[in-house]
Amino acid sequence: MNRRTLLGGLAAGASLLSSPHVARAQQAITLNGASQFNDDHVFNRTMTRFEELVKQYYTAQPVNFVMHKNSSLGLEKQYFEYMSAGRGAVDYAIVSPAHMSTFSRAAPFVDAPFLFRDLAHWNQVLDQDLFAPVAQEVERRARVILIGYAGGGVRNIFANKRASNMAEIRGLKIRVQGAPIWSRSFQAAGMSPSVIAYNEVYNAIQNNVIEAGENEAAGVEAMRFYEVAPNLITTQHAITIRPLCFSAQSLSRLPAGLQEAIRRAGREAGTFGRQAESSEDGQKIAALEQAGRLRRIPFTDGPALKRAVDPVMAAYAREVDAESIYTRINAISS
Numbered sequence: 525m526n527r528r529t530l531l532g533g534l535a536a537g538a539s540l541l542s543s544p545h546v547a548r549a550q551q552a553i554t555l556n557g558a559s560q561f562n563d564d565h566v567f568n569r570t571m572t573r574f575e576e577l578v579k580q581y582y583t584a585q586p587v588n589f590v591m592h593k594n595s596s597l598g599l600e601k602q603y604f605e606y607m608s609a610g611r612g613a614v615d616y617a618i619v620s621p622a623h624m625s626t627f628s629r630a631a632p633f634v635d636a637p638f639l640f641r642d643l644a645h646w647n648q649v650l651d652q653d654l655f656a657p658v659a660q661e662v663e664r665r666a667r668v669i670l671i672g673y674a675g676g677g678v679r680n681i682f683a684n685k686r687a688s689n690m691a692e693i694r695g696l697k698i699r700v701q702g703a704p705i706w707s708r709s710f711q712a713a714g715m716s717p718s719v720i721a722y723n724e725v726y727n728a729i730q731n732n733v734i735e736a737g738e739n740e741a742a743g744v745e746a747m748r749f750y751e752v753a754p755n756l757i758t759t760q761h762a763i764t765i766r767p768l769c770f771s772a773q774s775l776s777r778l779p780a781g782l783q784e785a786i787r788r789a790g791r792e793a794g795t796f797g798r799q800a801e802s803s804e805d806g807q808k809i810a811a812l813e814q815a816g817r818l819r820r821i822p823f824t825d826g827p828a829l830k831r832a833v834d835p836v837m838a839a840y841a842r843e844v845d846a847e848s849i850y851t852r853i854n855a856i857s858s
Contacts, residue, residue: 553585554590555616557571558597559571566804570797570800574616578789592614603617604623607774614771618768624668630658632706635675635703635762637706638829642763654852670767671794672768673768674768674797675765679740681738682750683753684729689823693715694715698718699718699720699734729753740801741809756821766797767794
């Protein structure tokens with residue numbers, strides 16, 4: 525080999541080593557997640573499963589996950605805004621659809637009350653991907669991708685007084701989520717709903733600003749709502765859907781193989797979260813009841829409650845252009 529060939533080879537090697545693709549392959553990628561809860565909560569366990577699956581499916585370079593827990597980066601509304609901005613403060617999080625309403629009028633419909641008859645019905649809706657049009661709108665307008673669907677908690681009313689029928693819940697001062705359908709539904713049922721930040725609910729009940737809230741078992745347990753509102757009125761008015769979200773802008777900056785792994789892991793982690801929460805929901809309520817922290821109050825007017833709310837749901841579906849989705853959901857026989 526002559527001197528010119530040798531120098532040329534060395535120069536080519538140096539160029540290859542300085543290539544940004546090679547440099548990236550040698551560096552770890554860091555992705556930031558966020559949660560309002562601690563490691564025991566099913567949302568955190570779902571995201572931990574997501575992280576494990578991504579690492580399993582993508583091995584070309586290290587991927588580090590940093591989870592900001594216990595509301596250290598605010599609440600879900602802020603997480604969604606961070607993901608939409610795409611600056612990397614939050615790359616992924618589980619977020620209630622109610623917080624997506626700024627970008628998609630139909631998003632809160634995904635998690636609307638009185639939408640599902642039971643868990644079997646809920647599972648069929650998700651298996652048939654009936655909310656795909658909503659997910660597409662959220663991705664287009666908010667630049668946030670719904671990569672999986674967690675949830676599965678049955679929501680009931682927790683209150684500082686007993687109530688078991690329509691007459692006894694009339695006028696009940698209850699905290700609801702910010703999406704308009706929640707206020708409209710609970711007003712139609714005769715209650716007096718207020719929109720209050722999630723982290724202020726405990727103090728609001730303690731100070732008699734409100735008398736009740738509504739949540740699934742995981743939330744009641746994690747936020748210790750049973751301490752100020754120990755009566756669980758089993759209205760079973762909703763079954764949660766909690767999308768696992770990922771910033772579209774963050775995703776677009778990642779290697780193609782990692783993007784594919786994230787999408788695959790998101791779907792599977794969502795399934796894991798649904799199975800975990802739906803199976804644990806009743807267990808958590810039973811444990812709180814056995815410990816004397818919660819009193820389960822059977823609600824005897826379930827059909828009447830749904831009849832009162834059905835017209836509101838139908839009107840809302842038309843209003844947010846989700847009438848075809850609503851029709852298809854109601855057509856499923858569980």
